Amino acid sequence: MILLGSTGSIGVNALYIAHKFHIKAESLSAGRNIELFNQQIALHRPKNVAILSVQDLPALKPQGARVFVGQEGISEMIAASDSSLVINALVGFAGLNPTFTSLKHRKKLALANKESLVSAGWLLDTSDIIPIDSEHFGLWYLQSKRPFKKLFITASGGAFRDTPHQDIPLKTPADALCHPNWKMGKKITIDSASMVNKLFEVLEAKWLFKTEAIEGYIERTSNVHALIESIDGSITAHFAYPDMKLPIAYALDSTQALKERVIEGLTLEKLQSIKFEPINTEQFPLWKLKDTLLQNPKLGLILNASNEIAVKKFLDHAINFGRIRVIIERALEKFGSALGHLGTQEDILALDTEVRHFATSLS
Numbered sequence: 001m002i003l004l005g006s007t008g009s010i011g012v013n014a015l016y017i018a019h020k021f022h023i024k025a026e027s028l029s030a031g032r033n034i035e036l037f038n039q040q041i042a043l044h045r046p047k048n049v050a051i052l053s054v055q056d057l058p059a060l061k062p063q064g065a066r067v068f069v070g071q072e073g074i075s076e077m078i079a080a081s082d083s084s085l086v087i088n089a090l091v092g093f094a095g096l097n098p099t100f101t102s103l104k105h106r107k108k109l110a111l112a113n114k115e116s117l118v119s120a121g122w123l124l125d126t127s128d129i130i131p132i133d134s135e136h137f138g139l140w141y142l143q144s145k146r147p148f149k150k151l152f153i154t155a156s157g158g159a160f161r162d163t164p165h166q167d168i169p170l171k172t173p174a175d176a177l178c179h180p181n182w183k184m185g186k187k188i189t190i191d192s193a194s195m196v197n198k199l200f201e202v203l204e205a206k207w208l209f210k211t212e213a214i215e216g217y218i219e220r221t222s223n224v225h226a227l228i229e230s231i232d233g234s235i236t237a238h239f240a241y242p243d244m245k246l247p248i249a250y251a252l253d254s255t256q257a258l259k260e261r262v263i264e265g266l267t268l269e270k271l272q273s274i275k276f277e278p279i280n281t282e283q284f285p286l287w288k289l290k291d292t293l294l295q296n297p298k299l300g301l302i303l304n305a306s307n308e309i310a311v312k313k314f315l316d317h318a319i320n321f322g323r324i325r326v327i328i329e330r331a332l333e334k335f336g337s338a339l340g341h342l343g344t345q346e347d348i349l350a351l352d353t354e355v356r357h358f359a360t361s362l363s
Contacts, residue, residue, distance in 0.1 A: 001014075001018060001023055001024070001025055001026065001027075001083050001085045001086070001087060001252065002026060002027040002028075002077070002078055002081050002083045002085065002086045002087070002102075002107070003015065003018075003025055003027070003028050003029070003086075003087045003089070004029045004074060004078075004086065004087065004088050004089060004090050004095070004098055005029065005030070005031070005087075005088070005089035005090045005091065005095075005112075006025075006028040006029065006030050006037065006040055006089075007030045007031065007033040007037050007040070008031075008089055008091065008185065009185070009244065010087075010089035010112050010132070010244055010248070011030075011087075011089045013243075013244045013245050013248055014087050014089065014248050014252070015040060015043075015044060017245055017248045017249050017252055017262070018044075018252060019044075021249070021252055021253050021256050023252055023253065024083075025044040025046050026046055026047050026048065026081050026082065026083045027046055027048035027049070027050070027077050027078070027080075027081045027083065028040060028041065028044070028046045028048075028049050029049070029050035029051070029052075029068075029074050029077065029090075030049075030051060030052070031051075031052045032052060032053065032056065034051070034056050034059045035059075037049075037051070037060070038059075038060065038061045041061060041063050041065065042061070042063060045063060045065075046065050047066065047081075048067075048068065048080060048081060049062050049065045049066070049067055049068070049077075050067070050068035050069065050073045050074045050077045051067070051068075051069055051073075052070065052071075053069075053070075054069050054070070057069065066080070068080075071094060071097060074098050074101075075097055075098055075101040078098060078101045078102055078107070079101065079105055083107070084107055084108055085107065085108045085109075085110060085251075085252070086102040086107045086108070086109050086110065087110040087112070087132070087248070087251065088102065088109060088110070088111050088112060088116065089112045089113065090113050091113070091185060091188070092113075092115055092187065092308055093115050093119060093304060093305065093308060093352060095113030095115055095116055096113075096115060096116050096119055096120060096345075096348070097345075098113075099111065099113060099116040099120075099124065100120075100123075100124075100345055103124065103125055103128055103129075106128075107128075108128055108130065109128055109129045109130065110129075110130045110132050110248070110251035110252075111129050111130065111131060111132065111133075112132045112133060112244075114133065114197075114200040114201065114204060115200070115304050117203060117204045117207045117208070117300075118200045118203045118204065118300040118301070118303070118304050119300055119301045119304050119305075119348060119352065120301070120342075120345070120348050121203060121204070121297060121300070122207075122297065122298065122342075123344075123345065123348070124207070126207055129208065130250075130251045131204070131208055131247070132244070132247040132248055132251050133201060133247070134225045134240075134244065134246075134247060135153040135154065135201050135205070135225050135226050136153075136201070136204055136205060136208055136226070137225070137226075137250065138153075138225035138226030138238035138240070139151055139153070139205065139208075139209060139226045139228065139238075140208075141226075141238050141250075142226060142227075142228045142237075142238050143209075143228070146230045146231070146232065147230070147231050148211075148213075148228045148229060148231065149213065149230060149231050150213040150215060150228075150229040151205055151209060151211060151213060151214045151215070151226070151227075151228055151229075152214075152215050152216070152217060152226060152228070152229070153201055153202070153205060153214070153215075153216050153226055154216070154218070154219035154222070154224055154225055154226065154276070155192070155195065155197075155198045155217070155218050155219070155279065156179070156180065156181050156192060156218070156219075156220065156222050157180070157218045157220065158176075158179060158180070158189070158193035158194070158197075159171075159175060159176050159177070159178045159179055159180065159189070159192070159193040160175075160176070160193050160283065161180065161218060161220070161283065163283075165280075165282040165283045168283070168321060168322065169320060169321055169322025169323075170320050170321070170322065171320065171321040172317075172320070172321070173186075173190075173315050173317065176189065176190050176193045176314070176321055177189050177190070179192060179193075180220075181220075181221075181222050181242070182222075182242070186315060187308075187311055190311050190314065190315070190324075191307070191311070193321070194284070194286055194307075194321075194324055194325070195279065195286050195287045196286060196303070196307050196324075196328075198216050198279070198287070199286065199287070199289060199290060199293060199303065200300075200303075200304070201216075202214050202216065202290055202293065202294065203293055203294075203297055203300045206294055206297055207297070212294040212295070214290075214294065216279050216287070217276040217278060217279065218276070218277040218278075218279055219274060219275070219276055219277075220273075220275075220277075221270075221271075221273060222242040223239055223240065223241065223242065223266060223270065223271065224237050224238065224239055224274060224276075225238050225240060225242075226238045239266055239271060240263065240266065241263050241264045241265070241266055243263040243264065245262050245263050246262050246263050285325055286325050286328065289303070289332075296336075296339070298339040298342055299332060299336060299339065301339075301342065301348060301351060301352060301355070302331050302332050302335050302336065302339075302351075302355050303328060303331075303332065304352075305331070305351075305352045305355035305356050305359065306327055306328045306330075306331035306332070306356075306358075306359040307324070307328055308356070309327065309359035309360055310323065310324040310327040310328060310359060311324065313327075313363075318363070319363065323362075323363075326362075327359050327362050330358075330359075330362060331355050331358060331359050334358060335351065335355055335358070338351065339351075
């Protein structure tokens with residue numbers, strides 16, 4: 001396999017499953033955590049490695065592997081690899097070009113990079129994409145020959161699910177990073193608190209399952225990831241311990257994943273407290289954008305670019321939490337009518353750059 005983002009939580013879990021299933025890691029890429037990357041290289045002995053910055057070359061210990069550097073280096077590594085499977089666990093818009101490159105070279109793509117489908121879903125052939133977000137994996141797992149009426153994905157509610165809504169806009173990064181269920185990367189934790197992460201997942205589901213009939217609910221235990229309502233009136237749900245190893249295992253080898261326990265099992269006692277709560281738009285005002293995004297999904301490009309800038313400003317203590325929403329809404333208002341020409345990757349990159357410049361100018 002080719003693994004992009006090997007030092008993140010998904011990457012670490014992917015290497016664990018690959019070792020368990022005796023799957024060779026031919027090529028690995030990492031960001032700036034060179035210490036962990038060196039440990040992974042020493043253990044898995046890939047043929048190719050890629051790092052983000054040339055500044056980290058002196059610290060890298062490639063163990064004889066061919067070395068690629070920078071964003072272009074990642075795409076070059078994909079093209080130079082023989083493996084037919086790419087796991088894209090990169091964070092942010094930086095994952096888009098590797099997605100295009102993987103599909104261009106006819107590789108099966110196990111996709112955890114939300115921004116690829118959010119920013120360019122209309123240009124991607126999803127028939128070669130395996131979802132490894134837990135929500136979309138759950139929908140995939142539940143699919144059958146029965147036609148469905150509606151898809152449901154769940155949200156934890158993030159750090160502010162029980163905070164009085166009038167207090168949320170003034171919250172600090174330290175407040176927003178206190179996720180009630182687990183510890184994740186800073187960006188995704190902030191997106192969970194704002195519900196932007198769930199807007200991303202709605203757009204992903206639209207492209208993956210070819211529908212606009214998608215709804216979201218808060219499920220506090222994070223043990224129910226997805227539900228499908230069938231036309232016959234029944235609803236099926238995917239219950240699973242919240243561990244990314246399960247979707248990764250099916251992406252790597254679905255036959256082997258069916259034959260052995262991959263994650264901790266759930267008991268009925270653990271499921272007794274499950275309930276589903278509507279996502280309150282006073283608590284999460286950006287959730288009001290859901291239907292607009294489904295009707296005009298190219299807006300996802302603007303949403304992602306403006307959100308990445310706003311979250312960075314927030315983490316840098318340049319704005320308070322409430323300004324994330326304002327920056328996103330201002331960007332959507334300014335660029336929302338300029339989406340008809342987005343027919344190429346170059347078009348997407350150009351508008352992404354323009355939106356980022358605008359969002360950066362706001363305070």
